[in-house]
Amino acid sequence: MTGKKFEYAPAPESRAIVDLKPSYGLFINGEFVDPADGRAFKTISPATEEVLAEVSEAGKPDVDRAVQAARKAYDRVWSKMPARERGKYLYRIARILQERARELAVLESLDNGKPIRESRDVDIPLVAAWFFYYAGWADKLDHAGFGPSPRPLGVAGQVIPWNFPLLMLSWKIAPALAAGNTVVLKPAETTPLTALLFAEICQQAGLPPGVVNIVTGAGETGRALVEHPDVDKVAFTGSTEVGKMIARSTAGSDKKVTLELGGKAANIVFDDAPVDQAVEGIVNGIFFNQGHVCCAGSRLLVQESVYDEVLASLKRRLGTLRVGDPLDKNTDIGAINSAEQLARIRELSAVGEAEGAERWAPPCDLPDKGFWFAPTLFTGVSQAHRIAREEIFGPVLSVLTFRTPQEAVEKANNTPYGLSAGVWTDKGSRILWMAGQLRAGVVWANTFNRFDPASPFGGYKESGYGREGGRHGLEAYLDV
Numbered sequence: 001m002t003g004k005k006f007e008y009a010p011a012p013e014s015r016a017i018v019d020l021k022p023s024y025g026l027f028i029n030g031e032f033v034d035p036a037d038g039r040a041f042k043t044i045s046p047a048t049e050e051v052l053a054e055v056s057e058a059g060k061p062d063v064d065r066a067v068q069a070a071r072k073a074y075d076r077v078w079s080k081m082p083a084r085e086r087g088k089y090l091y092r093i094a095r096i097l098q099e100r101a102r103e104l105a106v107l108e109s110l111d112n113g114k115p116i117r118e119s120r121d122v123d124i125p126l127v128a129a130w131f132f133y134y135a136g137w138a139d140k141l142d143h144a145g146f147g148p149s150p151r152p153l154g155v156a157g158q159v160i161p162w163n164f165p166l167l168m169l170s171w172k173i174a175p176a177l178a179a180g181n182t183v184v185l186k187p188a189e190t191t192p193l194t195a196l197l198f199a200e201i202c203q204q205a206g207l208p209p210g211v212v213n214i215v216t217g218a219g220e221t222g223r224a225l226v227e228h229p230d231v232d233k234v235a236f237t238g239s240t241e242v243g244k245m246i247a248r249s250t251a252g253s254d255k256k257v258t259l260e261l262g263g264k265a266a267n268i269v270f271d272d273a274p275v276d277q278a279v280e281g282i283v284n285g286i287f288f289n290q291g292h293v294c295c296a297g298s299r300l301l302v303q304e305s306v307y308d309e310v311l312a313s314l315k316r317r318l319g320t321l322r323v324g325d326p327l328d329k330n331t332d333i334g335a336i337n338s339a340e341q342l343a344r345i346r347e348l349s350a351v352g353e354a355e356g357a358e359r360w361a362p363p364c365d366l367p368d369k370g371f372w373f374a375p376t377l378f379t380g381v382s383q384a385h386r387i388a389r390e391e392i393f394g395p396v397l398s399v400l401t402f403r404t405p406q407e408a409v410e411k412a413n414n415t416p417y418g419l420s421a422g423v424w425t426d427k428g429s430r431i432l433w434m435a436g437q438l439r440a441g442v443v444w445a446n447t448f449n450r451f452d453p454a455s456p457f458g459g460y461k462e463s464g465y466g467r468e469g470g471r472h473g474l475e476a477y478l479d480v
């Protein structure tokens, strides 16, 4: 059964606000420069497959140049500057991010494929909030709980994924600069454009050259950065597979490493939960950002006694989701970020069917061009199924059931990951009990996918180590 969709006229956000250049250099020492060997790659719109721009591919000599620029800026300027002056730069950047929010949101949706509603209302406001929050810490590090005058580490090499391009940049750069480090950051190869616009914002803010450097490229560029001998701190967000490689390659060095990796979160609905509210939370948990969310609630655990009611309501709700043009303000689900990611989602969904789970998706017209996947759920899923164990990183929900709270806990914790979990119940005591039992870095109660710069975020087990956000997020960038 599907719900009735209201007819909406198209409401596209204009892209005229974005000044796309045909090509972009690397941002090193405060300037855009050409890469040593002149290599470049194209970044496309996943919604239309149109080429948006050509972007430089940094090789080892370019990464070396960026690290040297960061080192010089650290030694001569940033580490010598009074902390309150550093804070002023961060405040200035935060304000410019707010002033240019619409431009950033449109560019993010163009390059990533996420709905403008999300980039405008979630990503970019959080990006500014992250800079404001850490700007406030810059001259208060003595009070962060790490002893008097905690020292920065030096040069941070930071590598981020494509699912929240500018937000992940802010999680990396804001605490690093506030703590007194300089950075070289590599955005993901499919979403480099907002990081390059951020580089322009650094120029606009008058940030001293070399404090922030942006090197674009793919895995090899990332590897050159994390393995560079003059990098003191490695911060990586991405897949568990690459995270393990980085852990191996940095072992035995004196680099400080934090890894934010994958997840397979349980979203647990008890029989006393308000069903409509829980259904909204389930939808937000797995269909927000096309399910390209490390902490997505990709495993729904429903108490058996309310299974039929929850499923019927959920299917009805999925029938009302609009899939299509990311720049249309009515769109709920945008494009899948890349052909490669779409292939992975298709492959794992096919495995789900082959292993015996039942696949369901509402009728939905998908555009001819671009990368699209209808919101999908699987029922009859067992814990052994690959779709219950592996991260799909797409709009695909696996539904399982439980009878007792203890069974819910056992099933929720039966995963190699441990990033997040959600609990839906009317009972406060049960929320507290569940939060104590669940091996997850974040447990949301009667909500999901809520972020705040003051709140630490990070995983257990194969979801990585270290925390980002809050006072804890400073520790990763201080010599403590």
Ligand code: NAD
Pocket (backbone or CB within 6 Å): 159, 160, 161, 162, 163, 164, 186, 187, 188, 189, 217, 218, 219, 220, 221, 222, 223, 224, 226, 237, 238, 239, 240, 242, 243, 245, 246, 259, 260, 261, 262, 263, 293, 294, 295, 391, 393, 419, 459, 463, 464
């Ligand atoms: P990925 O690991 O393939 O790529 C992430 C980044 O690492 C990209 O910039 C990529 O170019 C770079 N990279 C690739 N190989 C590298 C290497 N050998 N050395 C250094 N850098 C290298 O992951 P992805 O597919 O882009 O992102 C999706 C993954 O990110 C998912 O597993 C998701 O759960 C995870 N993620 C985690 C969090 C978190 O906070 N825990 C947040 C967002 C995404």
